[in-house]
Amino acid sequence: MLKPIVKFIVVVTAVASSYLMANDFPNKCSRDQNVNEFTILSYHEIADKSETLDPTYAVTPSNFDQQIHWLIANGYHFIGINDILAYRNSGKALPKKAVLMTFDDGYQSVYANAYPIIKKYKIPVVIALVGSWLQAKDTVDFDGQKIAREKFLSQKEIKEMIRSGLVEIASHSYFLHKGIQGNPQGNMQPAVITRQWLSDKHAYEDEKNYQQRIYNDLSANNTFLKHYTGQKPRVIVWPYGYYNKESRTIAARLGMNIGLTLDDGSNTRLTPLWGMRRILIDKSMTLKALEHDIGSRNANLTDNDRATKAAHIDLDYMYDPDPAQQERNLGDLLDRIKKLGVNTVYLQAFADPDANGAADYVYFPNRNIPMRADLFNRVAWQIATRTQVKRIYAWMPMLAWQLPHSNAAAKDSVVTLQVDSTHLNMGYPRLSPFSPKAQKVIKEIYEDLAVSPRIDGILFHDDVTLSDYEDDSTFARKQYKKWGLAPSVTKIRADREQYEKWTNLKTDYLDSFAMELAQIVRDRHPGLKTARNLYAQVALNEYAEEWYAQGLSESIKHYDYTAIMAMPYMEQAADIRQFYDKIVERVKQEECGLDRTVMELQTINWRKNDEPLSSEELSDTITHLYDLGVHHMAYYPDSVFKNIPDADMIKKAFGQKPVYMHTLTPNTTIPNNQE
Template identity: 40%
Template sequence: MLSRRTLLLSGALLTLWPGWPPVLRARQACDCKRVIHIDLDYLYDSDASQVGRNLEALVARVASIGANTVFLQAFADPVGDGLIRQLYFSNRHLPVRADLFGNVATRLRNQLGVAVYAWMPVLGYALDSTFERVVRVDPKPLVHPPMTDPNQYLRLSPFSKRVRETVGEIYEDLAGSADFDGVLFHDDALLSDYEDASESALAAYAQAGLPSTIHELRADQDIFQRWTRYKTQALNDFTIELLDCAQAVRGQPLKTARNIYALPVLRPDSETWFAQNFDDFLAIYDWAAVMAMPLMEGVRPEVAEAWLERLVDKVAEKRNGLARTIFELQARDWSLPGQPYIEEQTLVSWMTALYKQGARHVGYYPDDFIRGRPRAQLIAPLMRDE
């Protein structure tokens, strides 16, 4: 018989923690993912002894939270602009800020037994100017010539053979530098409905039987949809190509996860704005890592829980949707000056809303293991499997 602190709801075992307000947590008879998404930028310090202390803090932090999976940053982005100028592993193409990734991954895997996914960019590398970039055509071409989008990640063109080969070598070098369990493909793998107008991209469209100008591609609705699908599939194929590069060096399979924005899940027609398709993610990758970040999406705080519930409902409509989707919450509010931490009770409420609605795999980003935010005593009960 179930104790008075345990309920059975919709086939999931739900537990109340003593001393908490009515916080329900889904208890599934499955290997549920509890994910902490870690920036090595927090760990890095020019003082090697401080790096060692920071690493001890990270290991203790992951143990105290009780997560079973870590998405671990393998690149450096201290500026926070998404343009990757340095990496945290030895490689042939970009400077190494510090060779940290392999050591940190090994400590987490061996000491704590957690699964470590290398969080890696797909297109956002600061290679030299001879590499083709994703180029956007402005809706008013007489006002602005084709150019990179200043409001988006500065990305390399996935249609360039040279780009693909070079980024593939970066993934090979990652695989040769560390032991890890999988790869998380970053959210920089996207193309808008006015991209890509680079020379290699236009040539690829023509070879695929599509018009070779953006305006012609957008002029006819059927052609526009074919072009959207072509770009989506090109990005998908490139990530698998990168996975193959890493696996060839590793000599064994790696798990895959890929970040997807919430809008392509909530509104499949928005594939045209992102070149991301949720059905594709569920079919191709082990995990679709949905960025369940209401404030980042401009959702008002008072309706954030309802928005999250609707997101879970949309995922649940898909075959294996809940089984293959990780919901990643935000732990900071990037829309405000100073990017303040979100109050833990808010994060707890969001996480609880996900669980109650049927989410099985949940995590958050970022975790500040130096300052201890979010506070472990508040978040850990929702991140442990016991």
């Protein structure tokens, strides 16, 4: 039986409560230094527990009343959509501490229990309506349950609220507030962003039909709401907070240029009207939590300020030709993740069964490379909905693709000059980043990955690199000429000035291409974060950028996180403790270094017959790194079926670090009944 969607999708999409005050942390490392211009609150039902349809997101009338009074008493001012548009379009100032109130789904309890307070205090609000629910005669199909139509707003009640001048109607879709089958395994996933799995055709919905389905639904809801309420929506409130570039573009074509989401973060001058962020108010929202959540938005603090505690998971361990065994493997993985207590997973999306360092297969449907199994979608969704994990990164190569021989870009490889055996050599095949055909294929692979409904970030593999003897391909030589350099690696290496310039240009070129690929995925996953694997030597040796075309400073500037492969046994470090200390010392020299760097530890010794590191050693290392001030930690690999590393040890060791990177000190007195 498929899991009902409403009971879990909002949970995983909703912004994680930050519980951070504006003055807890200076936020100098925030990607967005702009001021939060206004806060948007997202409510659902306003009803006592005995009367709710979904108690998780219901706020009692008494708590709602207290929240409104708290906002007023603390100097917040209520605004409407017109105020935001006047500010954005003509610069008309918003009041300080501006707050927009919104109500999703159109419950009757909003009219019965919230509207009297809205009228009393003249609060402008947005109410998002689902056309198919309003058009139902006797019952509404609500999360697979038959609910009486009277539990939702009547036409008379809607029109009365509109006439007050305080209520603006928004579209919440006509029939997209539901889950549809999103993979062969039967996961029900958000209808707005999911390419539906068509069981009868054993295929996914194609792009043309997907976009037509979204257009038809949003268009139908606009037509219905205009007729039913007298107001044509100019605001789209995305069901469950999910949207993408295609859906928001369609909404704009239909006159809805304003989109309300559940994205994490503040509403600053850089926040587009189509992606305005809201705080989800649920049954557990106390006044203290409300203050903290608004404070975190005012401080531009996001889920990025959560200390990373990451497991690096190989999908190869989950894969099995027998679907039943594959599902059992997945069940074991989910149980293990719960025991580990991690909040982040770096999830392998590719496969390299011949172990030559280049991906021969992927775990998602695509146009260019064989699919080993349609597994990434399934595993990512199950982790997101069945465990405590907050962020799932797709672990992907950038250049290391072993394309089928029939692919036009298969031979457009990085060319490495012959060097002596003692010199650093990357050792695995990669496509040349300077080849237009290779770039096109790589972009298409990332486009196809992005179709997966749940991706919070991209972790770029350690192949974002070119050695100091690479790339000497025809494509690379053309690029070197454009840079004003000699047309070959040999000639460039003969001139120290050109050599240094070449190193810097290659580093920037690779990072820029990574950002371009990330943006392809971000178009469908707006809150996407980026991380990259970085060789430890880049942080330890001043000449390492020449060897790898990787730079610590550049990486910290470009990526949200830089995952340094702090693996002393792999690096054959003479002094293990000193190895870690030197990396951390170097990271601390960078502005925001600790805030944007992940220390990725090894759990086995590959140079000693894959011998596992002891639990005591790993625990001591994690403790030591935390003592040095490290915020973010990860490990690799995780051997699911061998309990390597020991799950209890990891949970205890990671538990030494608070959830957030900085100590929190509440500074507001809260009424006892709201604690």
